[in-house]
Structures are given as C-alpha cells and as structure tokens.
Amino acid sequence: MIVALSFSVALMISIPAGIQANQEAAQNISEDYSNIISAIQEEISKTATLIEIRASAGRGRPAGGQIAPGTLPSGFGQQNESFINETVVDEISSIEGVKDVVVFLEISSRETTSETVNTPRGNFTVSRPLYTIIGVPLNSSLINRYSFLPTNMTGGRNLCEGDSGALIMSSPLADYLGVEVSDTVEVYDEYFSVVGIYEPTSQVTAQPNEPRMFYMNVSIAQSRTVYMDVLATQRITGNVGNVSRIDVYVEDSSYVDGIAEVVKTAYSEFYVTTYKDRLQNLENTQKMYETTLENAEAALSQMQTVAFQEILVVVVAASLIVLFMMLYAVRERTREIGILKAIGFSNWNVMSQFMLEGILISAMAGVVGAGLGIVGAPVLSSLLLPSVDTFFVQPQVVPGQVANLTILYQSISVTPDLQIILMAFAIIVLLGAIGSLYPAWRAARTSPMEALRYE
16 A cells, blocks of 8 residues: 555656656746847847858768767767868958958867767767867957957966967866866877866857758757867868868948859859848747747647646545555454444544544655655656657857857756645645545444454
C-alpha cells in the first residue's frame, strides 16, 4: 500500500513540475522575443552602410572537424571554413563609393572537445573545435571607426595597433583553460600573450537567404573565442593571403545596392549581404518567433489537458487503494475490533483508530513519494507529458558584424518547488483520511458479539 501511494505522490509532484518547467521555458521565449527583435533592429541600423562578403562554398556544412557516429555538430548549418584571396580586397576598394574595407580570418582551433547538449528530444553528444580564432586588422583608424572588437572587457585591455604577439579571449575559454591576463598560451605552435579577457554578448543578426536550419547548439555562455591580429592568424594557420570575410563600408547607404550588385556580378562565387537583406531577414525572424510562440502555447494547452486527466486518474486510484486496503484491514482485524469494544472502546474510539491508521500510512507514503518525486520528476514528467519543443535564437555577435542565425533548443529543467511538494503531501494525507472514513465507520458499527464469533 505504501509503495503504491508513494508512486502516486511522485506522479502528483512530477506532472505539475513538468508543466511548470515548460510554462517557464515558453515564458522565457516570450520575454526574450521583444528584446531580440529590438537587438536586430538596432544592429541593422548600425550597419546600413555595410556590405558583408563571404565565400559561399560549403554553406550549410559543419564548421571544422568530423561528425562522429551518434553525434551532432555544434555548428551544423553555419559557414564552413572557406576563404577569399586578399587580391580581391584591392579590387573592391577601387570601386567608386567604397569608404573602407575590413578583412577577417575566422578559423577553428586544432583542438576539439565533446560536450553533451540537453534538448527536449534527448541528450546529444556534440563534437566541435575547442575555440574559434578571429583574426582582425589591428589598424588604429579602423578600430576607432568600426566596432569589430569585443567591448565588454572583464580583465586587462583590448587589442590595439602593434599587438602582433598578443590576443584576447572570451571568459568561458579563459575559465576552461585556467588562463588569466598576462599568461602565455600556445596557438598553432606559437605562443601569444593574453592581454585581455572579455565577456561574450548575446545579440542577434542573421544572414538572409540561408536555408533555415534547426539544430542543437551549446549555450552562448559556452562561447569560446580568441581575437588576434589577422596577419598573425594568417601566418600561424598557413593562410597567408587568405581571408574568410570582407566587410565593405560605403560612403552612403544609397550606394549599397549598386556596389553590392557590382560585387555579385564580378564575383558570383561570393555570398553578399546588404542592408535590405537584413531587413528581410528581420521579417523572417519575426514570423519564426510568432510561429514558435503559437506552437508553444498550443502544446502547453494540450499538455495541461493531459496533465489534468492524469492527475485525476492518480487521485482516484490513490483513493481506491486506501479504501480497499483499509476495508481489508477491517476484515482481517474483526476479532480485534470485537475485543476492543468488549473492553469498553466506544464507536468513536474504534473509528478514530482506523482513521488515524489510514492517515499515518498515507503520511508515510507522502514522505517517500516526495523523495521519489524530487529525484524522478525529470524522467516521470518526460514519460507522462507530451513533448514541447522550445527553442530560441541566441548567437554570439560582435557589434557591427553580421553573424549566422543559430537556432538553439532551450534546455528544460524540471525541478519541483516546495509548494508542489507540500500540496502533493497534503492531498495524499487527505485521501488517506477520506479513503479510511467508510472502513473506519464500518469497523465502529461492528457488533462485539459478531466480531468475537468471526473466524
């Protein structure tokens, strides 16, 4: 009886806890929606005169490393490591209306790491490079005019002109490596001094016209990135003369379409992003969010209906368990009841004894069930409730740059709070009292003579 009631309590804890966790996840998506859209709009306004150029080969393939069987790449759907020859830079710079050209070399580290990603569809092992190297031009005039370096420095200083043997890294990478400012680290067989550590920011812009990819990725808090001189990056990685991205800043936003068309015509193998493309992508992102919220709300409504039905079944089952077990106890202890009444126990004394027994058994089951519910809530809720896919957009973006759109599944943590646990405990004790009421009344009504003759 205690085992069955304990399991009922565990279910009464796990089901509401699962609903609460999914509601919180959906609420987080809703709260983040307006902030993310505002961030996109702000980023677009900052880059009205920016044309971004990337090599288009390899889009939609994982960036760096092999995909091991049974694993998913963290960067699936992002740009592969393909490059543009720097000779193109001079040609683009000569186009009328071009103000500045800024080049970048983004490349993965040799070291890889495997991580577990929790999603509503299960846990997946993700293999990805340990960190990403972003080579930037350390030209003081470009650094001052354009925000292509991280600004949220938590230690040391930022990069500046002449830092060919220095780098800055994200705080997650510094924590992972146990590195502090002024330490020396090895990158592609060469040693560099860590002059600064920065905190990654979460901001959203996206490349338009890309296939919309839904995939698992790690949290922005796990972003591991190194910034260093682009010339040093080219040298140590064997990519002298190559870049992976070219940012073209034009004199006026009215020149953007014409210059972008010239680049597209001259270099059909390039992937060109403009202000209008980003506006179009904003609309697509808004539609995606609206659909996500609608689906989440519909799934939560279905989940609440299923949960109500399941809890009703659990309550009825628990009540019947108490009722039949106490009836059985009354039957087995009929002679004991007769003896008690023969020595002077009143009907109320007999009835209260059986009522108290039912309540104590339920209370014991409540304590055991609470422990089971706390430990097993994630498993039980996932087995009993419909799956709700909750995902959100949260890529790492440096202000002034355009980044890939990353769809991340939001990890749902089912942890029962004290209110749910106490409520489940109170319900099972109440059911114990109600379920014992009729058997206790029946025991109290038993005649002493009939009880003593019972075999």
